[in-house]
Amino acid sequence: MIEVINLSKSFQNNKAVNNINFEIGKNEIIGLLGPNGCGKTTTIAMILGLLKPTKGKILINKKNIENHRIELLHKMNFISPYIELPKKLTVKQNLIVYAKLYNVKKIDERIEYLSSTLRLDKIINSLTGELSSGQKNRVSLAKSLINNPSVLLLDEPTASLDPETGNFIRSFLEDYIKQKNISILLASHNMEEVKRLCTSVMMMKNGNIIDQGAPSELIKKHGRKNLEEVFLKLARTEHEF
Amino acid sequence: MYGLFLRHFFLIKSSFPRILDLIYWPSIQIILWGFISKFFSAYSDYYNNTVGIILTCAILYDFLFRSSISFNMLFLEEIWSRNFTNLFIAPMKISEIIISLVFTALIRTLIGLVPAILLTSPLFGISILNLGVPLFFLFLSLYIFGITLGLFVSSGLIRFGPSFENIAWSSLFLLAPLGCIYYPIEILPEFFQILAKGLPLVYIFDETRNILVNNFVNFENILYAFYLNAIYLLIGISLFYFSFSMARKKGSLINMGE
Numbered sequence: 001m002i003e004v005i006n007l008s009k010s011f012q013n014n015k016a017v018n019n020i021n022f023e024i025g026k027n028e029i030i031g032l033l034g035p036n037g038c039g040k041t042t043t044i045a046m047i048l049g050l051l052k053p054t055k056g057k058i059l060i061n062k063k064n065i066e067n068h069r070i071e072l073l074h075k076m077n078f079i080s081p082y083i084e085l086p087k088k089l090t091v092k093q094n095l096i097v098y099a100k101l102y103n104v105k106k107i108d109e110r111i112e113y114l115s116s117t118l119r120l121d122k123i124i125n126s127l128t129g130e131l132s133s134g135q136k137n138r139v140s141l142a143k144s145l146i147n148n149p150s151v152l153l154l155d156e157p158t159a160s161l162d163p164e165t166g167n168f169i170r171s172f173l174e175d176y177i178k179q180k181n182i183s184i185l186l187a188s189h190n191m192e193e194v195k196r197l198c199t200s201v202m203m204m205k206n207g208n209i210i211d212q213g214a215p216s217e218l219i220k221k222h223g224r225k226n227l228e229e230v231f232l233k234l235a236r237t238e239h240e241f
Numbered sequence: 242m243y244g245l246f247l248r249h250f251f252l253i254k255s256s257f258p259r260i261l262d263l264i265y266w267p268s269i270q271i272i273l274w275g276f277i278s279k280f281f282s283a284y285s286d287y288y289n290n291t292v293g294i295i296l297t298c299a300i301l302y303d304f305l306f307r308s309s310i311s312f313n314m315l316f317l318e319e320i321w322s323r324n325f326t327n328l329f330i331a332p333m334k335i336s337e338i339i340i341s342l343v344f345t346a347l348i349r350t351l352i353g354l355v356p357a358i359l360l361t362s363p364l365f366g367i368s369i370l371n372l373g374v375p376l377f378f379l380f381l382s383l384y385i386f387g388i389t390l391g392l393f394v395s396s397g398l399i400r401f402g403p404s405f406e407n408i409a410w411s412s413l414f415l416l417a418p419l420g421c422i423y424y425p426i427e428i429l430p431e432f433f434q435i436l437a438k439g440l441p442l443v444y445i446f447d448e449t450r451n452i453l454v455n456n457f458v459n460f461e462n463i464l465y466a467f468y469l470n471a472i473y474l475l476i477g478i479s480l481f482y483f484s485f486s487m488a489r490k491k492g493s494l495i496n497m498g499e
């Protein structure tokens with residue numbers, strides 16, 4: 001469970017995140033939407049403990065990330081298209097390295113499970129750098145699930161993927177959340193993906209959460225046909241903060 | 242810790258060019274200095290009976306150079322492969338990161354140095370092992386200083402990102418003239434002598450020459466080098482922690498590799 005309380009982050013005079021509050025319960029996927037530079041990545045980085053908040057706190061399973069960073073990171077993980085795994089290591093070697101780093105007990109069993117569910121069997125001994133972007137994405141997803149996390153942060157997990165691979169990842173995440181006690185924060189620019197996966201959506205702009213609710217509720221509330229139109233309306237409207 | 246070691250072990254094991262690179266430079270360095278020292282031994286009174294002084298110092302300096310560069314390389318590899326963020330969101334304490342890098346860097350350094358040491362005997366009839374038991378303390382002292390320099394540079398990499406890379410390569414070249422590797426401290430101008438006395442290198446290399454020339458061990462030099470090393474190492478570790486804390490404030494851990 002993630003609780004974000006009065007969270008702010010400033011870089012000199014620039015408020016990247018401004019006093020935001022939200023909660024993600026067990027078995028919940030919450031979407032984080034907003035234009036580039038609105039504060040999504042900064043928020044995720046603070047939840048991961050990579051960035052120190054200027055104000056406010058983040059509780060993971062009721063514990064403050066600032067005080068229990070290492071302990072909490074054991075049960076968290078992250079995937080982003082902007083972060084890669086070492087290219088000169090095979091898929092299996094990468095998974096072994098991260099399994100060790102996360103102190104996973106039954107490493108072979110875990111890798112076998114992820115390999116079969118994420119269709120990595122045929123590429124498990126290939127060099128990671130030689131894989132297609134769709135294959136790399138599935139490997140990164142396997143790495144993010146290696147420690148069986150109870151908190152998963154997904155930053156554009158299907159960016160630049162072909163429709164088939166994108167659909168495979170979405171279906172996988174849908175099934176995964178049904179089986180596991182997991183809280184997921186999904187930052188994405190793909191509105192269909194957000195609508196399909198998320199129970200609730202937060203719209204961010206200039207570091208603020210300007211609206212939130214279930215995708216269908218937001219569509220209805222703003223009188224638009226789909227989530228993309230809601231996004232465009234909110235992105236183009238001037239807000240007073 | 243073992244995971245981070247494995248990450249670099251897999252990398253080196255699977256790449257012949259990387260292993261070759263580790264062995265190539267120390268060997269070239271030793272061969273080059275071997276011939277230079279042969280020349281000096283033929284034409285200099287000072288080195289008349291001590292053919293191995295320059296070569297021994299070259300090996301020790303290369304050990305220092307490799308240990309520091311190995312430590313930095315472990316960090317740079319993560320930045321180049323855009324894997325840096327993945328490591329810092331893994332549940333590893335800073336102390337665990339430092340310890341695993343120290344051991345992995347040692348293995349990288351030894352891969353390069355052992356063949357170079359083995360080459361000196363058949364090529365030049367010199368064995369660095371002639372230094373005896375004090376050799377262990379000299380190596381240890383150099384390794385601590387190499388790691389300390391690695392910590393300084395890695396702190397810069399964490400805080401300022403890849404733009405700090407050039408400092409990583411040039412850090413040891415900056416200290417080499419002051420370290421008095423191949424000559425006694427008296428050769429330096431007075432002002433530089435004051436600076437040099439603050440470096441453990443001066444005492445380590447002075448003692449190496451002393452053992453080879455006088456066949457006598459002055460443990461005071463070795464101890465003094467360890468005292469200085471302890472101070473610098475403490476500063477290096479503190480700086481590493483401080484840089485990590487600053488990087489968390491400034492956000493440089495997120496943008497690493499860009």
